[in-house]
Amino acid sequence: MQGVTAGRRTTWLLALTTGALVWTAGAVGTAYAAKPVPGGHDTTEGGADGKTLLASAGQSRIKVTQVSGPTGGKRGAVSSVDVNWKPPACWYEPVFTPASLKNFSETNGVGDVGIHEYWAGKDLWTDYFRDEKSTINYFENGKTVEGYKNYNLGQDGYFWRSVAPDISDPDSWDCTRLMFWQPAGQIPKIAHAPTPETLADYAYNKIEVPDTEIELKPTTKSTVNLPTWVWLDKGTFQEVKVRAELPDTGLWAETTAKPVALHLDPGTEEAETYPASGDCEINADGSIGTPYEKGNADRTPPCGIRYLKATDGEPYRLKASITWQISWQGSGGTGGDLPDGTFETTQDMTVQEIQAINR
Template identity: 70%
Template sequence: MAHADGPGDDTTAPSKPSPPAGNVNNQDLSAAVSRIKVTQVSGPTGGNGGNISSTDVNWEPPPCWYEPAFTPEQLKEFSETNYPLGDVSPHTAWGGERLWTDHYRDGKEAYSYEDGALVSHEGYENYNIGKDGYFWRGVARDTGDPDSYDCERVMFWQDADEVPDAPNAPTPETLAAYAYDKIKVPDTKIELKPEAKSTVNAPTWVWLDKGTFKEVKVRAELPNTGLWAETTAKPIALHLEPGTDDAETFPSSGDCEINDDGSIGTPYKTGDAGKTPPCGIRYLRATNGEPYELSASVTWEINWEGAGGTGGDLPNGTFETTQDMNVQEIQSINR
């Protein structure tokens, strides 16, 4: 367990023991998990789909940030009820009433590791009862990420309607990136002609009907801060990978742009057999019992707007699905 008595004591909690039977502490308050509220504003809400992947391999959402966790009254009830066991930072837990009451009720110092150093923090009198504000605590997207240790400051006070002036304090862009991580887009189920079996050297037409893909908007709000952001993903292109080197794509890049009406490519119609599709594939070799895996990935353009007139762009995202393609070779007989 972690201790708050002084620099000589252990201040980390590599693992959390189970609380004793009868513990009635609020687990939502005791665990250092994000309280960001996420709502899908527009886009599909059912069916199959998944999260997009950033096209920028070096981009990731923020590893950690600070959030309001307790009111003075909530902290008093938590600290003085049975066996208080909870997090004071993403990687540090305190167990036992004395640790909480010493620092947050009786004004004694507490210590936390920040940037590799042990830092002392002044205590509080009676949980700041009577004051308007919240005790803030660090949360991490992934506690296994080494950068998540950047938010190890022991839980601290911040007046109401204020955001801490500290590194890793949340911003609208923090919430925009958090929402990016929650965007769910539909499967890329493309229309094909021929549908199940193509023919060597004959083009396969590929298209998506108008309205199949619509923009997806996700809103993220951090309660008790006034901070919010809406992140919007807009489909802009379809990329085809035939699943074999023995094939050609149309266009040659494999990138089929989205038309002005929201469709991709052009639906096949009678009489188009000898034409080159604006979006499609020509297979040059037949499959021999093992189908090719045709990969279709949609590129999504990401932008956001947030509290205080903020906004901007985030890296494009992609979502990929695959489907089997069988290719036959038609034999002709010369007489």
Template identity: 70%
Template structure:
């Protein structure tokens, strides 16, 4: 679908003024891009930023219907900052799908009080945004803008207002205003967890009807906390991912898992399973797999995934849970018929 925005009588275009429906970048450093948020992310515990050389990746939610927020509104400029932006730049995203290039578009609405259209794709007609006098200089507050990490997401059209005024200390009365829960959901998408590198015995090659032991050393998996703060709102949230189980999928129906559910619980010392020791070949492992049929040609693809339980807390004592996440890795497993292994 192509959307063409046209000028109204209150929005006459001057020389070099353009208006479009795609994500724009402001001149220079892109200081008014609708795909860039001012939310600050930090990692209070668990090394969730992926530093220190460890291998980390993003969680995948186990709920296929859950997704992080597609769009929201947040503070962008004080009156003084907006005046400076218009005088020195004058090009950027006034809304998620509406970009203004040319100083006159900005001065008409934010300096000279002329109304402008919001861009409400899902409404029968665009609503009207009343204009402002002299950028609201002398008032205490912020001009808020819409933000969408992925402007191609159809749900990003739900935040159709152009940049609007909110008094200091207030949160706009809008279904897409930020909340602690929204920040928790945003933080969820920033959680980085260690790769699932399991220990096996035998390694990469098993034997029909004899168990393969699976374990992870203690201390490998610890809670990861991500904090999201939205400046100039007082809003924050911390999302914590707690490892609760290792799930094994042997890659074939011709196999049994230990335990039968395939879920190996995490021990009190943050280890999983029990390391294989000499003489344990015929014992049942607390965490492991027994293949019932040998591979023929292609190996089985063993999948090991850590399940992470997600909770959050935020401003004013708000708290709750989010869908569990998982991080999976796979490796080839060859299974032979000979019913013996090295002890």
């Protein structure tokens, strides 16, 4: 957080006067209201362009679509293998045209002018965006910010605002500017302006990969000292590609998750994996491991498990984690790699004592 300490924030008092929230702790009459954290104001208002304009800075206008990959069945989000990586906590994006801001301000006037700043009352909006009255950004060391004349009607451009998917994230305080004007066709040259990589990172968290059980032989009942074969047929896992676009900016990115490996964790130390690392690579044809065939009972599978001790009432929890290689490409010829992702499924395994089995 910039310019305001957490202790100071807890002492602010807010009062309702003439339909507006007013700062009453040493700055009465500044027509300023602070937004509590966490929480959000999800008020929406229809704009002149027929689109829904969000009054909440906790909602992004980024549009996400899945370009390729399975869409049905049980699916889930991947987790980054890099525990220190996370997508941007905040950025700026266009949200209002002059006409839609006029409509919002004069008919609603309740919403966010920044991630952590919430204005309730038409006077707050019209004073600043219509009547050229300056205001103070307390989150930028009390900086005075000049107001606008008649919402910049007649000009081609957008009012941009900060956005944070999680407003309780401390790093969201990196984007403290009040909503500001930017001519059409231009990306603001400021810290935390959106980039294709911003959209690629955003899309990362929107990827959903299939939750498919691995094939086993024997299925869910294994035998001590005899190998359990593990495989996935080709086509079981496909690339998943997600596209993220930020309207009115020309920015886009496509983030692709490609399955590259399967890791087996037998759920007990009394077991061996094949290969020893437990990492089964995906074959050139998209399959993993080799399907069991009759007569392979005593052979070592390229991908599998050998349990050394029988279960006693409770089954072992066999974990199968798929590693997904994440890359992206975007507008302006941009692109690169993102941290690999993983998705884990768990299956119960019962192991019996019989030393031989007729397969």
